[in-house]
Amino acid sequence: MSAPFVSGPPLRRPGPGRSCASLRRAGPTRGEHRHRKPSPPGQAPSRSAKAASCPPGRGDPVVGGGASYGRVGRLPVRVGPAPSGRTYCRAHPVNDDAGGQFVKTRGAVVKQAPGKYEVVDLEVEDPRQNELQVTMTASGLCHSDDHIATGDIPVGVYPFCGGHEGSGVVSAVGPNTVGFKEGDHVVFSFLPACGHCTWCARGMSNLCDLGAGLLAGSRWEDPTSYRLSMDGQPVGQMCGISTFSQVTTVAVDSAVKIPDDIPLEKACLVGCGVGTGWGSAVNSAEVAPGDTVIVMGIGGIGINAVQGAAMAGASNVIAVDPVAFKREKAQELGATHAVESMEEATELAKSFTNGQGADSAIVTVGVTKGEHLGQAMASIRKAGTVVVTGLGDMTEVGAPVSLADITLFQKRIQGSLFGASNPKTDILKMLRLYTDGKLKLDELVTRTYTLDEIAQGYEDMHAGKNLRGVVVY
Numbered sequence: 001m002s003a004p005f006v007s008g009p010p011l012r013r014p015g016p017g018r019s020c021a022s023l024r025r026a027g028p029t030r031g032e033h034r035h036r037k038p039s040p041p042g043q044a045p046s047r048s049a050k051a052a053s054c055p056p057g058r059g060d061p062v063v064g065g066g067a068s069y070g071r072v073g074r075l076p077v078r079v080g081p082a083p084s085g086r087t088y089c090r091a092h093p094v095n096d097d098a099g100g101q102f103v104k105t106r107g108a109v110v111k112q113a114p115g116k117y118e119v120v121d122l123e124v125e126d127p128r129q130n131e132l133q134v135t136m137t138a139s140g141l142c143h144s145d146d147h148i149a150t151g152d153i154p155v156g157v158y159p160f161c162g163g164h165e166g167s168g169v170v171s172a173v174g175p176n177t178v179g180f181k182e183g184d185h186v187v188f189s190f191l192p193a194c195g196h197c198t199w200c201a202r203g204m205s206n207l208c209d210l211g212a213g214l215l216a217g218s219r220w221e222d223p224t225s226y227r228l229s230m231d232g233q234p235v236g237q238m239c240g241i242s243t244f245s246q247v248t249t250v251a252v253d254s255a256v257k258i259p260d261d262i263p264l265e266k267a268c269l270v271g272c273g274v275g276t277g278w279g280s281a282v283n284s285a286e287v288a289p290g291d292t293v294i295v296m297g298i299g300g301i302g303i304n305a306v307q308g309a310a311m312a313g314a315s316n317v318i319a320v321d322p323v324a325f326k327r328e329k330a331q332e333l334g335a336t337h338a339v340e341s342m343e344e345a346t347e348l349a350k351s352f353t354n355g356q357g358a359d360s361a362i363v364t365v366g367v368t369k370g371e372h373l374g375q376a377m378a379s380i381r382k383a384g385t386v387v388v389t390g391l392g393d394m395t396e397v398g399a400p401v402s403l404a405d406i407t408l409f410q411k412r413i414q415g416s417l418f419g420a421s422n423p424k425t426d427i428l429k430m431l432r433l434y435t436d437g438k439l440k441l442d443e444l445v446t447r448t449y450t451l452d453e454i455a456q457g458y459e460d461m462h463a464g465k466n467l468r469g470v471v472v473y
């Protein structure tokens with residue numbers, strides 16, 4: 001994630017209440033469990049039949065009837081109406097005060113900032129029209145979610161469930177919702193794309209007006225309505241998706257259907273880190289064949305800026321990071337040179353360009369400060385470009401940059417949100433590059449974690465041990 005929200009209507013802070021819809025879902029899911037001894041249609045199984053046919057922990061079996069919920073391992077999934085003569089396990093659905101149904105799950109939340117992620121029990125609402133419920137497969141551990149915990153990025157409500165880079169399988173589809181079905185594999189875009197606003201119409205859907213509500217935690221259209229709750233208390237949803245929840249309900253604006261043969265544990269990465277870094281080089285910096293490019297900060301985004309610059313044909317890709325492990329990985333994924341400091345990178349770039357400097361410098365530092373922008377500006381040539389992709393404390397203002405340097409040498413500072421990519425098309429484009437062997441995803445995952453290990457994952461990130469940690473459910 002490269003920015004907390006984008007231009008659009010003013011952000012409204014959500015109120016204390018939440019709205020739920022009374023929905024009923026239909027249709028079987030992959031979470032159904034069939035047993036060998038079905039009861040006759042329309043007749044409830046006896047107590048002895050329940051004991052004989054229902055596996056431990058699966059809930060009560062049900063024959064026919066309306067939608068209910070079952071489990072796959074520890075994950076709750078919906079179980080639809082059973083065809084006549086078949087018996088399925090049932091975990092009892094829960095109703096809220098308004099009559100709406102939700103499933104219970106687990107997720108990692110921040111209860112205050114500064115704070116740390118802790119795993120708690122959550123309730124997830126059934127999907128409404130134009131919404132999906134998804135059983136998560138994997139979620140990347142992006143630095144932006146850590147900014148939520150530290151308070152660098154303020155949010156609209158606490159508790160707040162994190163995660164904005166994820167993939168999973170559709171387990172339920174809201175009524176009258178077209179384009180998706182149960183069992184579809186999806187990758188989430190942390191930036192929703194409505195397809196109708198000015199920015200979407202211009203082909204700049206990363207700036208969709210729906211982005212104004214990314215940190216409110218509520219539904220886009222109703223700041224008092226929440227999809228997540230904890231003991232009846234509203235829980236904010238990161239970017240409208242919260243991939244740190246084992247089951248989540250999202251708007252179709254945030255979901256991209258992908259081919260079933262692409263591994264979801266790797267595909268999750270293109271929903272933020274890969275697209276943001278790769279696009280920062282290819283789209284925002286407009287790297288051209290023969291260019292000299294500096295990438296400042298080699299984490300989950302910077303390593304993909306390295307890949308993007310190399311793929312665009314840059315002759316010299318200079319990776320800058322104080323951690324030796326990250327410099328080594330950068331050279332494995334396309335960097336021609338790797339150094340510890342910007343001073344070294346600037347001198348190296350000048351040595352390649354007859355003293356002119358780099359064509360572009362891409363700032364992807366985990367906690368970006370004004371001084372990083374100043375160093376990047378000093379490293380580029382006349383008419384060069386500095387791309388600012390990293391985030392830091394949103395309350396900090398200012399950078400040591402000479403206005404004369406910008407004017408007299410025509411240097412350009414370019415912000416980059418999701419690498420100026422269009423989520424609905426570029427996520428699929430990057431996955432095609434992956435299947436063609438041109439974009440590396442497997443090599444980005446340094447370590448996988450369980451949901452309960454999420455705090456350890458962020459400790460490893462701060463210690464410089466990971467390019468990308470991934471939670472696998």
